[in-house]
Amino acid sequence: xxxxxxxxxxxxxxASITVIDGGSNSYTISRGETVFxxxxxxxxxxxxxxxxxxxxxxxxxxxxxxxxxNAFDPYRMSELAERCGYDTAALxxxxxxxxxFTAHQMEAIAHSAPKEALSHRISAIIVSSVAxxxxxxxxxxxxxxxxxxxxxxxxxxxxxxxxxxxxTSGVSVSSSTEMERIADENYTxxxxxxxxxxxxxxxxxxxxxxxxxxxGQMHQRSLLEFAGRDE
Numbered sequence: 134x135x136x137x138x139x140x141x142x143x144x145x146x147x148a149s150i151t152v153i154d155g156g157s158n159s160y161t162i163s164r165g166e167t168v169f170x171x172x173x174x175x176x177x178x179x180x181x182x183x184x185x186x187x188x189x190x191x192x193x194x195x196x197x198x199x200x201x202x203n204a205f206d207p208y209r210m211s212e213l214a215e216r217c218g219y220d221t222a223a224l225x226x227x228x229x230x231x232x233x234f235t236a237h238q239m240e241a242i243a244h245s246a247p248k249e250a251l252s253h254r255i256s257a258i259i260v261s262s263v264a265x266x267x268x269x270x271x272x273x274x275x276x277x278x279x280x281x282x283x284x285x286x287x288x289x290x291x292x293x294x295x296x297x298x299x300x301t302s303g304v305s306v307s308s309s310t311e312m313e314r315i316a317d318e319n320y321t322x323x324x325x326x327x328x329x330x331x332x333x334x335x336x337x338x339x340x341x342x343x344x345x346x347x348x349g350q351m352h353q354r355s356l357l358e359f360a361g362r363d364e
Contacts, residue, residue, distance in 0.1 A: 146192040146256055150297060152184060153324065153335045155342035160324055160335060164295040167288050169306065169316055172326035174202065174262070176333070176347075177301040180326065181259060182209040185228070188297060190219065194256030195227045197246065199287075201239050202262025204301075205230055229253065236266045236279045243283035247290050257297045260287060264302035264312065277311045284319045 149163040152170070162168045170177050181204065185196050198205055207225055214221040231246075233239035246258070260283075267280035284300070291298040306312040306323060316323050324337040333344040 146194065146295075150184070150187055150191060152299070153180070153326070153333075153342065153344055155335070155344050158340065158342055160322070160337060160342070162297045162299065162321075164297060165292050166321040167284075167291050167298040167300065167319065169263075169320040169323045170299060170301045170326060171305050171323065172301075172303070173328075174204070174303045176326050176328065177303070178204045178206070178261070179209075181261060181299065181301060182206065182213065184299060185257065185259060186210060186213040186217075186224075188257040189224055189227055190217075192256040194254040194296075195229055196257045196259060197229050197250075197253070197255050198231070198259040198261070199239070199242050199246070200230055200232045200259075200261050201266050202303075203232065204261035233266065236269070236271045236276055239263070239266050240279040240283045243286045246287065247293075250290060250294055255294055255296050257299070258287060258291060260298070260300040262302060263300040264304040264306070268304055277315070280312070281315050281319075284315055288319045 146164065149161045151159045152162050152168060153160045160168075170180065185198070188196060205228075210225055210228070211221045213219075214224045231242045233242050243260075263284065264280065267276035267283075269276075271279065287298060287300070290296075300320070304312075305325065306316045322337055324335050326333065326335045328334065328347045329343075331347055333347045335342045335344060
């Protein structure tokens with residue numbers, strides 16, 4: 134029996150949430166989709182914490198965070214919860230962290246993640262620094278094979294569970310035709326983010342959004358305002 138038949142009717146979970154809020158041209162992610170966000174780590178990390186916070190406020194499931202770059206910061210999540218009036222401890226208790234320090238660890242976690250899903254109701258899967266490990270401590274060919282395996286396993290679980298899945302990396306997939314192929318085959322959408330003239334910019338499939346004034350502070354109002362606005 135498929136895992137999603139055991140766990141997920143997802144009746145209380147909206148069909149989609151906004152990943153990057155650009156008004157009428159916002160980027161959203163639907164259940165069962167995998168979105169890749171590429172860009173500087175300090176930007177993608179900040180976005181991830183805001184997106185995770187949002188997913189927790191609009192669903193009753195947990196977040197499975199496969200952390201390849203030591204990106205998860207409980208203080209960021211606590212600040213968001215406190216400023217928006219949520220129970221910090223309750224929110225943090227719904228985030229499961231699995232840290233990977235090597236390419237082989239990342240691939241092994243991605244392979245075993247479905248077992249974690251058997252005992253938890255997962256609403257979102259986060260994989261941070263998905264590409265860096267596979268282009269660092271192993272040879273290129275082995276790294277690409279491990280990355281293909283990891284991303285494929287996460288994508289399969291995403292579709293079966295009907296979760297929102299986001300992967301981030303400071304390495305652009307366009308830097309390699311092999312990484313582009315893996316992205317095309319396994320990601321629903323690739324979004325590249327950056328800051329220009331102090332504004333957050335995001336590009337996907339030729340559509341460029343200039344979103345919000347970007348602050349170096351931990352979080353700013355513009356990122357908090359979109360919590361709970363999904364249908």
